[in-house]
Amino acid sequence: MNGASDLRFFPSADGDLAYLDTGSGDPVVLLHSGFTDHRVFDAQIPALAAGYRVIAPDVRGHGASANATAPFRWADDLAALLRHLDTGPAVLVGVSMGGAIATDTVLEYPELVRAVVACGAATSDFEYTDPWVRQVLAEQAAALGAGDVEGWLTAFLRYVPGEHRTAADIDPDIPGRLREMALGTLAKHTPDEENHHVPMTDTWARVPGIDVPVLTVNGALDAPDLIAEAERFARTVRDGRSVTIDGTAHYPNLERPEELNKILLDFLGSLRSR
Structure with a gap:
């Protein structure tokens, strides 16, 4: 399902960008987490495509x-894709990095x-202050600098259980899928490759101006500082709310797919009455 044969390609100004486009109706864009790809939403795509047009880019x-x-920004790439598809306004749904892309784009x-x-x-x-997360980030950076792919993957996959669980608490299929996607992304790059991504800064000054509905979804076992920042984001926009999913950390889309x-679907349904 949702394999490479289903992908389409948008000829951007700097190479082809892949995306899945399925279903029909109001557009919903699924934005994946870092080091993965659109397949991280395999449990969401069919559920949403039953009633909506689902666009899931890599x-x-x-x-x-x-x-x-060349230098690029996430929001510019997504805007170019939506304009290429003559689609919008769309509901943007993002996990981790994808959530950050969604907030960049609405700004x-x-x-x-x-x-x-x-x-x-x-x-x-957002930058983590949580000591556990910062330790994992340091382990990732050290492994990557040493060319230790397995060491990097071990650290990367610690985000699945989070600080207060172990790998034994997790369905092994989940880290297995993340590992496969991450290896695919890592294989595209070299250790000495220049990072051309241009981050946005001073975003918080503009957050109160966001006037579309915003929902933040947090795994109860995710990093406390990230949960707090997401809840602050929901409070600061004009029309925001936050919900928590128990028993999961950073990947509720993988651990609690039916609940997510x-x-x-409830959130999307609420938009139709507005």
Whole structure:
């Protein structure tokens, strides 16, 4: 399901960007987490495509999309894709990095956004202060610098259970799928490759101006500082709310797919009455 043969390609100004486009109706864009690709939403795509047009891109440098050869911003890539498809305003649903892409896009291109759902994310210039997360990030950086792919993967996959669980508490299929996607993305890059991504800064000053509905979804076992920042984001926009999913950490889309799908479908349904 949702394999490479289903992908389409948008010829951007800097290489082809891959995306899945399925279903019909109001557009919903699914934005994946870092080091993965659109397949991280395999449990969401069919559930949403039953009533909506679902667009699930591979972010530049991930999955089947081209690497960057020049400076780029996430929001600009997504806006170009939506305009290429003559689609919008769309509901943007993002997990982790994808949630940050959604918030960047609503700030930069509000005319293209109907609503935002950010799972395990707040604004794109959020930085962790949580000691456990910072230790894992340091382990990832050290492994990557040493060319130790297995060491990097071991650290990366610690986000699945989070600080207060172990791998034994997790369905092994979940880290297995994340590992496969991450290896595919890592294989696209070299250790000395320049990072062309241009981050947005000072986003919080613009957050109160967001006037579309916003929902933040947090795994109860995710990092406390991220949960707090996401809840702050929901409070600061004009029309925001936050929900928590028990028994999961950073990937509710993988650990609690049916619960997340219900939350998403309820939220999407509420937009139709507005």
